[in-house]
Amino acid sequence: MTILLVALGLLVAGGAAALLCRRSHRAANLIGAGSAAAACALGLVPAVTGLVGGGARLESAWSVPGGSLALAIDPLSAFFLVPLFGLCGLAAVYGAGYLSAAPGGRSPGPPWFHFSWLVAGMVVVVTARNAVLFLVAWEVMSLASYFLVTRDDEREDVREAGWTYLVATHFGNACLIALFALLGPRSLDFADFGPASHAGLLFVLALIGFGTKAGFMPLHVWLPEAHPAAPSHVSAVMSGVMIKMGIYGLLRTLTWLGPPPLWWGGLLIAAGAASGVVAVMFALAQRDLKRVLAYSSVENTSIIALGLGVGLVGLHAGTPGVAVLGLAGALLHVWTHALGKGLLFLGAGAVLHATGTRDLDRLGGLARRMPLTSATFLVGAAAIAGLPPLSGFFSEFLILYGAVQHAGLHSLAAMVALALMSGLAAAVFVRAFGGAFLGVARDDGVRGAHDPGAAMRVPMAILAPALLALGLSTPVLLPALAPVVEQIGGLPARRELDAATAPLAVVVLGSTIFLALVALIAGLRRSLLAGRTVGAAATWDCGYAHPAPRMQYTASSFAQPLTALFGPVLRTRLTGDAPRGLFPAAAAFATRTPDVVREAALRPLFDLVSGALHAMHRLQHGRLHLYVISIALTLVVLLLWRLS
Amino acid sequence: MSGYAGLLAALVLAPLLPGVINRTKSFFAGRRGPPLLQPYFDLAKLLRKGAVYSTTTTWLFRAGPVVGLAAMLVAAALAPFGGVSAPLAFAGDFLFFAGLLGVARFATMLAALDTGSSFEGMGASREAQFAALAEPAFLLGLTAVAWKTGGLSLSGMLGANSFATWSGAAAPLALVCVSLLVVFLAENARIPVDDPNTHLELTMIHEVMVLDHGGPDLALIQYAAALKLWVLGSLVVGIALPVRSLAHGWAFAASVAGMLGLCVIVGVVESCLARLRLTRVPQLLLGAGVLSLLALFIGLK
Numbered sequence: 001m002t003i004l005l006v007a008l009g010l011l012v013a014g015g016a017a018a019l020l021c022r023r024s025h026r027a028a029n030l031i032g033a034g035s036a037a038a039a040c041a042l043g044l045v046p047a048v049t050g051l052v053g054g055g056a057r058l059e060s061a062w063s064v065p066g067g068s069l070a071l072a073i074d075p076l077s078a079f080f081l082v083p084l085f086g087l088c089g090l091a092a093v094y095g096a097g098y099l100s101a102a103p104g105g106r107s108p109g110p111p112w113f114h115f116s117w118l119v120a121g122m123v124v125v126v127t128a129r130n131a132v133l134f135l136v137a138w139e140v141m142s143l144a145s146y147f148l149v150t151r152d153d154e155r156e157d158v159r160e161a162g163w164t165y166l167v168a169t170h171f172g173n174a175c176l177i178a179l180f181a182l183l184g185p186r187s188l189d190f191a192d193f194g195p196a197s198h199a200g201l202l203f204v205l206a207l208i209g210f211g212t213k214a215g216f217m218p219l220h221v222w223l224p225e226a227h228p229a230a231p232s233h234v235s236a237v238m239s240g241v242m243i244k245m246g247i248y249g250l251l252r253t254l255t256w257l258g259p260p261p262l263w264w265g266g267l268l269i270a271a272g273a274a275s276g277v278v279a280v281m282f283a284l285a286q287r288d289l290k291r292v293l294a295y296s297s298v299e300n301t302s303i304i305a306l307g308l309g310v311g312l313v314g315l316h317a318g319t320p321g322v323a324v325l326g327l328a329g330a331l332l333h334v335w336t337h338a339l340g341k342g343l344l345f346l347g348a349g350a351v352l353h354a355t356g357t358r359d360l361d362r363l364g365g366l367a368r369r370m371p372l373t374s375a376t377f378l379v380g381a382a383a384i385a386g387l388p389p390l391s392g393f394f395s396e397f398l399i400l401y402g403a404v405q406h407a408g409l410h411s412l413a414a415m416v417a418l419a420l421m422s423g424l425a426a427a428v429f430v431r432a433f434g435g436a437f438l439g440v441a442r443d444d445g446v447r448g449a450h451d452p453g454a455a456m457r458v459p460m461a462i463l464a465p466a467l468l469a470l471g472l473s474t475p476v477l478l479p480a481l482a483p484v485v486e487q488i489g490g491l492p493a494r495r496e497l498d499a500a501t502a503p504l505a506v507v508v509l510g511s512t513i514f515l516a517l518v519a520l521i522a523g524l525r526r527s528l529l530a531g532r533t534v535g536a537a538a539t540w541d542c543g544y545a546h547p548a549p550r551m552q553y554t555a556s557s558f559a560q561p562l563t564a565l566f567g568p569v570l571r572t573r574l575t576g577d578a579p580r581g582l583f584p585a586a587a588a589f590a591t592r593t594p595d596v597v598r599e600a601a602l603r604p605l606f607d608l609v610s611g612a613l614h615a616m617h618r619l620q621h622g623r624l625h626l627y628v629i630s631i632a633l634t635l636v637v638l639l640l641w642r643l644s
Numbered sequence: 645m646s647g648y649a650g651l652l653a654a655l656v657l658a659p660l661l662p663g664v665i666n667r668t669k670s671f672f673a674g675r676r677g678p679p680l681l682q683p684y685f686d687l688a689k690l691l692r693k694g695a696v697y698s699t700t701t702t703w704l705f706r707a708g709p710v711v712g713l714a715a716m717l718v719a720a721a722l723a724p725f726g727g728v729s730a731p732l733a734f735a736g737d738f739l740f741f742a743g744l745l746g747v748a749r750f751a752t753m754l755a756a757l758d759t760g761s762s763f764e765g766m767g768a769s770r771e772a773q774f775a776a777l778a779e780p781a782f783l784l785g786l787t788a789v790a791w792k793t794g795g796l797s798l799s800g801m802l803g804a805n806s807f808a809t810w811s812g813a814a815a816p817l818a819l820v821c822v823s824l825l826v827v828f829l830a831e832n833a834r835i836p837v838d839d840p841n842t843h844l845e846l847t848m849i850h851e852v853m854v855l856d857h858g859g860p861d862l863a864l865i866q867y868a869a870a871l872k873l874w875v876l877g878s879l880v881v882g883i884a885l886p887v888r889s890l891a892h893g894w895a896f897a898a899s900v901a902g903m904l905g906l907c908v909i910v911g912v913v914e915s916c917l918a919r920l921r922l923t924r925v926p927q928l929l930l931g932a933g934v935l936s937l938l939a940l941f942i943g944l945k
Contacts, residue, residue: 364760365700365760367702367704367758368702378704378754382747382750385746385750386743386746387743387746387747387750388740388743388744388747393743397736397739397740397743400736400739400783401735401736401739401796404736404787404790404796405796407791407944408944409944412937412940412944415783415784415787416780416784416937419779419780419782419783419784420776420779420780422746422779423746423775423776423777423778423779423780424776426746426749426750426772426775426776427772427773427775427776430750430753430754430757430768430772431772433754434753434754434757434758434765434768438702438704438754438757438758438760439700439757439758439759439760439765440700440760502734502735503734503735503736503737506732506734506737507734507740509732510718510721510722510732510740510744513718513721514714514715514718514744514747515714517713517714517717517718518707518710518711518714520714521710521713521714521864522707522710525706525709525710525860525861525864528691528860529694529695529859529860532693532694532695532859533694534694534695534696534697535694535695535696535697536696536697536698536699537696537697537698537699538698538699538700539698539699539700539701539759539760539761539764539856540698540759540761540763540855540856541761541763542763542845547760547761549760551762552760552761552762552765553757553761553762553764553765553766553769557762557765557766557769558757558765558768558769558772559769560769561769561770561773561922562772562773562776565773565926
């Protein structure tokens with residue numbers, strides 16, 4: 001616990017020091033990144049010991065009503081702390097390179113301050129054992145990330161993104177305050193929360209409140225706006241771990257609410273299925289690389305929701321095998337997505353840094369110019385697309401394997417959704433990787449691109465092998481998750497997890513054979529070609545002599561058959577001038593796919609609210625003496641009411 | 645032990661299948677057609693050649709065929725044949741099987757995009773679309789068989805498949821057979837989804853993705869495609885023919901005969917049907933998915 005407190009202190013102090021160091025940008029950058037990375041390395045120690053069984057607790061009285069200042073590390077907390085510290089530490093190292101090269105000569109002090117506070121806020125969220133402390137940390141986390149999202153606030157789209165994020169996150173917070181108020185009328189300490197009479201209402205409040213942070217559709221609207229706007233290492237942290245705080249909150253709430261009725265699992269599966277399938281469709285239709293990744297994050301939290309849903313359904317049905325597999329798959333996917341999406345956002349940052357654009361239809365051919373970025377991005381893409389032998393396959397395997405063993409409508413819905421999502425996710429990532437890294441550059445600005453400096457390269461080079469290692473070590477890792485699963489499900493999980501390691505071990509064996517065969521066939525191919533003529537020529541183009549880069553199939557064209565198929569959901573807008581006449585002068589064509597929830601539901605709703613509230617505008621007349629009078633009058637009325 | 649016989653049969657006999665399909669099509673067209681062993685001759689010839697690579701391509705282009713073949717080889721070790729368990733059988737192996745098909749497809753599509761050719765981009769785009777729609781039909785169909793037979797592995801499912809299973813659950817199993825047959829045709833780029841004999845790049849799917857590969861690379865691709873035809877076909881045959889009721893040698897012979905019969909059916913389909921318009925293919929695949937779902941609903945208690 002002491003080490004955790006030291007890490008927290010280092011984060012808070014280091015962030016403040018970076019903020020105060022206004023003179024030298026270099027020093028601010030070094031202090032901010034160094035303290036954050038060091039704190040995360042320190043924090044990994046209690047996190048890992050907590051996961052293997054060494055819990056810790058700190059409790060002291062404070063003057064805030066409703067309980068004590070309580071922090072603790074139990075298996076569930078430790079499970080979330082490990083990727084939190086791991087990814088944030090790597091993101092800090094990456095950020096040192098990213099922010100030092102930022103144009104405009106702005107001080108990196110404020111972003112480091114907000115970054116450190118964001119990490120500290122998340123650490124306290126995961127370890128807090130008191131509702132007030134939890135909510136304060138939650139707010140620190142939300143505000144710090146808000147300031148990071150709006151760093152480039154001279155751009156209108158960034159201001160809009162920040163505003164959307166602020167509104168969405170406080171909508172979620174309102175539900176959370178209601179949740180905790182209902183949970184603990186007597187005490188706000190987590191230890192005193194227990195099965196309540198209105199558990200259903202509490203579950204829905206938690207699903208909405210935490211689901212807003214986790215990005216379940218239709219509460220996801222902030223996510224595709226905020227993630228692209230933030231600096232890339234912050235996007236990685238937000239997508240990799242911050243949205244997982246919503247999952248953590250949901251899991252923590254489940255430990256208080258008692259045995260789940262069937263409809264909780266059903267609701268999670270319905271929400272996960274709808275949200276995941278629609279999100280992956282939107283990911284296909286985006287041109288902005290970071291927006292693709294943001295929608296894919298919505299899809300992946302939906303996979304976690306599906307796993308949880310299968311787990312809850314299994315709990316209700318009294319089939320511990322299904323319950324444990326669903327929960328373990330969901331948990332494993334938390335780690336997979338933290339590492340994988342963290343890596344992908346770092347890669348997208350390197351692309352943005354090198355080319356100045358995130359538009360997939362302008363990029364291309366980067367695999368030659370950025371070998372390390374492209375190789376690591378490919379690993380991340382394959383992992384998030386759920387391909388063996390990377391870890392994404394193993395988490396989806398566990399969820400599907402659990403669902404197959406439960407012959408019922410709920411598990412059937414989960415399977416349909418997962419099967420559809422995995423095929424579409426593969427299309428999303430082939431398109432994203434192909435658009436950015438393969439073929440030839442489509443734009444002049446892309447031609448001079450190169451891999452970034454060492455500070456940005458090292459975190460990517462660590463995360464990519466980690467995804468393979470996490471996948472291949474799943475059979476070993478899985479039994480270690482037993483305490484976490486037991487805490488959530490309230491059932492002994494060790495035996496079921498041990499049973500599940502047997503098929504996973506064969507998957508690992510098969511994957512190893514696969515990797516060995518790849519090496520073997522590659523060697524065979526090389527020896528066959530040795531000593532023969534190996535020529536070089538232009539790509540086959542039906543005899544056309546001068547293929548130009550702009551004639552390549554773009555990412556938009558790649559997705560067109562699918563986006564056309566899903567047209568009724570996506571509502572892609574086409575604009576442009578078709579060529580006219582025998583000698584057309586100029587022609588243009590553009591597509592845009594704005595978020596359907598934002599455009600069709602929320603914008604009209606907010607217009608309505610703002611119209612209704614317009615009447616209140618008359619009170620904001622700016623005459624100070626009238627304000628003072630109204631305050632005084634209110635006070636007098638309250639006084640009279642209290643006295644009577 | 646005999647599980648390895650099935651694997652060996654897959655490795656040796658797989659290239660025979662395209663030969664049988666081609667002979668059937670020649671018969672319908674009134675031609676003599678290429679020899680049955682022509683695919684083996686093609687492979688031998690390609691393996692002796694050099695190669696030409698596009699200047700646009702990177703290591704990914706060269707990795708595509710290698711990864712594709714490795715994935716298919718592992719998948720072949722998962723697919724049971726002749727009524728006995730596969731060498732690598734385990735509970736939930738059909739998910740790994742689908743994953744391996746996904747890896748092979750992923751590698752092929754990336755290799756296609758690596759050339760920067762619009763044609764290959766089109767092929768990859770179509771492949772991505774059809775595979776995404778075929779995957780649910782495939783997984784749900786196998787889940788239906790799992791629920792019917794109580795087996796969680798491919799070997800368990802097909803091993804438990806007997807005349808008794810068929811007489812007890814003929815409707816769902818028949819539905820799954822049809823659904824998997826559609827998936828089999830789509831995944832192997834056969835009519836009515838894709839025409840392997842088309843000569844216009846614009847209309848191809850699988851063939852256009854490998855336009856720029858030649859020599860040993862093309863040999864790897866063709867061998868992997870033959871293996872894919874074999875492993876997916878063996879699942880269809882395994883469900884349609886409940887060979888467990890027969891003695892071992894007979895079961896093996898019946899399964900080989902079933903594979904050849906399946907190829908004749910493919911040849912007949914290709915001789916009698918035209919390829920569907922590309923915009924119609926999703927409907928066919930969704931239809932297959934619906935059949936699988938229907939089989940599952942019949943299985944629900």
